[in-house]
Amino acid sequence: MMLMVLPLMLTKASAASVTDVHWVTRNDAAIPFVRLVLSLTNPVEASASIEEDGLSTTVTLKKTTIASNVNNNVTMDSSIASKAVLQKSGADTKVIINTPKSIDVQDVKVFSLKKDLVNNKPYRMVIDIQKKGVAPRENYYGKNTVVGPALNTTASPKLESTVKALEPAQQVLDKSISKDAKAKAKAAAEKAKKQAEEAKKQAAEKAKQAAKAAAPAATTPAVATAPAKASAGYRTTGGIAGKTIVIDPGHGGSDSGAIGPSGLQEKQVTLPVSQYLKEMLEAKGAKVILTRSTDVDVYGPNASGPDELQARVNVANYNNADAFISVHINSFVNPSVAGIATYYFDGSTYSKRLASAIQDEIAEEPDFGGSRGIQPANFYVLRHSTMPAVLVELGFISNPKEENLLKTAEVRKDFAKRILDGFATYFGG
Amino acid sequence: MTKSLRKVFIGAMAVSLLALAGCDNAQVDKAVDSAKQSVTTEQTANKDAQTADAKAAMTKMIVYVPREDGKGVSPQTITVDANRKTVKDALNLMIESDMRHQYPIFEKDTKITGVSMKGNVATIHVTKNFLTNGTGLTATLRLAAIVNTATQFDNVKQVLIQAEGKEIKTYGGVDLTQPIGPMPDSIVK
Numbered sequence: 001m002m003l004m005v006l007p008l009m010l011t012k013a014s015a016a017s018v019t020d021v022h023w024v025t026r027n028d029a030a031i032p033f034v035r036l037v038l039s040l041t042n043p044v045e046a047s048a049s050i051e052e053d054g055l056s057t058t059v060t061l062k063k064t065t066i067a068s069n070v071n072n073n074v075t076m077d078s079s080i081a082s083k084a085v086l087q088k089s090g091a092d093t094k095v096i097i098n099t100p101k102s103i104d105v106q107d108v109k110v111f112s113l114k115k116d117l118v119n120n121k122p123y124r125m126v127i128d129i130q131k132k133g134v135a136p137r138e139n140y141y142g143k144n145t146v147v148g149p150a151l152n153t154t155a156s157p158k159l160e161s162t163v164k165a166l167e168p169a170q171q172v173l174d175k176s177i178s179k180d181a182k183a184k185a186k187a188a189a190e191k192a193k194k195q196a197e198e199a200k201k202q203a204a205e206k207a208k209q210a211a212k213a214a215a216p217a218a219t220t221p222a223v224a225t226a227p228a229k230a231s232a233g234y235r236t237t238g239g240i241a242g243k244t245i246v247i248d249p250g251h252g253g254s255d256s257g258a259i260g261p262s263g264l265q266e267k268q269v270t271l272p273v274s275q276y277l278k279e280m281l282e283a284k285g286a287k288v289i290l291t292r293s294t295d296v297d298v299y300g301p302n303a304s305g306p307d308e309l310q311a312r313v314n315v316a317n318y319n320n321a322d323a324f325i326s327v328h329i330n331s332f333v334n335p336s337v338a339g340i341a342t343y344y345f346d347g348s349t350y351s352k353r354l355a356s357a358i359q360d361e362i363a364e365e366p367d368f369g370g371s372r373g374i375q376p377a378n379f380y381v382l383r384h385s386t387m388p389a390v391l392v393e394l395g396f397i398s399n400p401k402e403e404n405l406l407k408t409a410e411v412r413k414d415f416a417k418r419i420l421d422g423f424a425t426y427f428g429g
Numbered sequence: 430m431t432k433s434l435r436k437v438f439i440g441a442m443a444v445s446l447l448a449l450a451g452c453d454n455a456q457v458d459k460a461v462d463s464a465k466q467s468v469t470t471e472q473t474a475n476k477d478a479q480t481a482d483a484k485a486a487m488t489k490m491i492v493y494v495p496r497e498d499g500k501g502v503s504p505q506t507i508t509v510d511a512n513r514k515t516v517k518d519a520l521n522l523m524i525e526s527d528m529r530h531q532y533p534i535f536e537k538d539t540k541i542t543g544v545s546m547k548g549n550v551a552t553i554h555v556t557k558n559f560l561t562n563g564t565g566l567t568a569t570l571r572l573a574a575i576v577n578t579a580t581q582f583d584n585v586k587q588v589l590i591q592a593e594g595k596e597i598k599t600y601g602g603v604d605l606t607q608p609i610g611p612m613p614d615s616i617v618k
Contacts, residue, residue, distance in 0.1 A: 250602075305599025305602075306606055309599060328565075329565075330565040330566050331564050331565035331567060332566040333534055334497050334498070334499060334531075337499040337566070375614060377603070378603050379603055379604065380599050380603070380604040381602070391602070393566075396566075398565075
């Protein structure tokens with residue numbers, strides 16, 4: 001069977017060159033997938049095909065060359081997409097992706113990203129290959145879209161949000177989906193929107209009622225101080241055991257975070273501290289979820305700030321966590337500035353209480369610059385989480401002394417232990 | 430017989446170029462120079478008369494300059510021509526003051542290229558280098574300096590920021606998806 005759709009040209013594509021190739025395995029989606037990102041000098045026209053045996057997918061970039069410094073033979077994830085080869089084919093460039101299992105069109109998604117002047121990102125072509133033969137994970141908590149079929153014509157409310165999320169691809173999808181399917185999808189989306197609005201109303205009402213009923217030491221207080229804080233189901237007493245705690249290792253993947261004078265990256269510290277903390281909290285009986293457990297972006301490479309940060313918040317909100325902590329290392333232009341600080345969203349009583357409990361412990365870390373106190377802050381992850389949430393800054397990576405200390409496993413473990421002690425104080429029991 | 434392939438077109442597209450607003454640095458420089466010049470207006474031949482004229486045409490405003498010790502932003506009173514008492518000039522003078530530090534918080538050549546008002550919300554237009562090294566405490570103090578300086582003006586209650594014509598949604602992890610108000614906790618007197 002052959003299905004052809006005329007390519008859509010938003011602008012006349014001029015000759016382009018592939019200047020970089022990188023990839024990542026995303027295990028945080030409903031179905032794991034490999035994302036291959038090609039950096040481009042100009043927008044390009046692209047088409048794709050899958051061989052009959054389903055083991056080879058070719059994306060053709062029209063009028064595109066390959067820069068000399070680009071790795072044209074990329075080894076990737078052997079369980080999803082093992083290899084990508086870039087090769088010239090006349091005036092075009094072909095990207096040939098090998099997969100260990102036979103895939104079909106539902107497993108592949110291709111879309112472009114505009115040049116991002118704010119984040120200094122070039123034009124990009126993105127190819128997602130889904131893992132074959134795995135059922136979608138039920139507790140998927142990433143972005144509010146499906147990582148699914150690009151040409152899925154099933155009427156699904158999620159389809160609409162996928163299209164919105166992938167702005168450039170939207171045009172293609174609109175062209176690709178039949179009118180009938182689009183109508184079904186639109187109707188389903190409208191229905192879902194109404195349902196979501198109703199659910200939002202109910203949640204808000206629930207929070208309102210909980211706020212009325214909450215005693216001073218209630219285990220289910222309502223602190224509806226931040227936008228979208230509808231959930232009121234978190235617990236604040238009774239010890240660590242049985243609590244759900246989400247730990248967010250700051251930055252990761254395409255975002256290194258701040259970089260110290262000797263080259264230490266913030267993400268290289270936040271992840272191990274978070275992993276130590278996870279082990280320690282679990283040993284005390286808590287259920288612990290990391291927003292990321294490897295060096296990856298949670299939403300996707302080079303995502304916008306709100307997308308990336310909301311994906312982290314979603315992990316906590318969707319899991320009805322009792323507490324959320326985001327782990328960071330501070331930085332400043334003056335290398336002599338040092339010390340430890342904890343932030344919370346202003347107006348959230350329990351967040352402030354948690355911030356105090358943790359700051360009292362971590363500020364005593366030996367050889368660091370001491371306490372910079374707890375401070376209210378309008379950090380995205382704090383504002384949009386629906387439970388008590390704090391963001392810790394474990395010293396300054398820009399300070400040579402503190403940077404060196406942060407390189408050691410002892411210091412990382414000690415910070416984790418001190419945060420654990422802070423949680424113990426906060427939850428009591 | 431030709432082998433039948435399951436050829437399926439998946440995606441084809443080209444993206445449009447973004448129209449970017451240009452940065453009128455020359456205009457900004459002129460504005461800052463004018464404000465500076467006003468401070469030295471008194472050094473003239475006809476001292477008494479011109480001093481009186483200059484004083485009548487001058488006014489004071491407060492800008493919040495980031496501190497090098499990272500403890501916050503500190504108020505500084507600046508005297509300028511009355512007709513230069515604008516949010517844009519105040520912010521550029523604040524940045525200029527910061528640049529005189531050993532460790533300036535703002536990147537070199539950062540400029541405010543314009544300020545647009547919608548109700549009581551001021552959208553501050555900054556040059557692209559504002560985005561460089563916008564992490565941690567550096568980012569927080571840049572925002573505190575801008576927001577606290579801008580909201581000194583009676584008609585400004587909240588602030589949004591645009592770089593190169595594009596709205597900045599988050600900055601150093603701070604949520605800018607909605608206008609932000611004064612940051613009094615960052616002020617150190």
